[in-house]
Amino acid sequence: ETGVTQSPTHLIKTRGQQVTLRCSSQSGHNTVSWYQQALGQGPQFIFQYYREEENGRGNFPPRFSGLQFPNYSSELNVNALELDDSALYLCASSLGQAPSRFGPGTRLTVT
């Protein structure tokens, strides 16, 4: 059984650019959640996808958007990047309930 995987591991972007982060869910899991962890803080919930539909959203602006595919993998897209978007982005998958285990994360640096 493979766990949650994420790509890329690290990413450097310039302010104003757009970025796509990817997450492959654990086998058999139909729900994917995304979290943002800024340096020195706890993870913050961005949104959750269940069966390809957004199923709850945290306090993030519309320039944060996502997709879930039929195989339950997911993308997080961030448009018009700002310096404060620099963070570790974590993905977690679950079977229709609150997730507990995270993928390795993507560290995004915006300069």
Add this chain to the structure above:
Amino acid sequence: GENVEQHPSTLSVQEGDSAVIKCTYSDSASNYFPWYKQELGKRPQLIIDIRSNVGEKKDQRIAVTLNKTAKHFSLHITETQPEDSAVYFCAASDYKLSFGAGTTVTVRA
């Protein structure tokens, strides 16, 4: 929405002593309470969790207690070792995880 408060923000203990971290939550709909350990530059790792129908759970040197009435839960680490040094996060969940601000634990050898 859910609000999770975590105390203390830093904790320094002598090796072999116990460490206790306390959290409170606000939303009575929360029914799942995981605890995470995060080492520098790594993902949060689940170390123990408890559901709302259970009052206490133990796994070797780690235990968690939950008081639903008071809406608080605690992590207890006994016989601390230097490798227990890390940042610990509590979280409360209905369908999404709401995290506390974290506790930096330092175990002095």
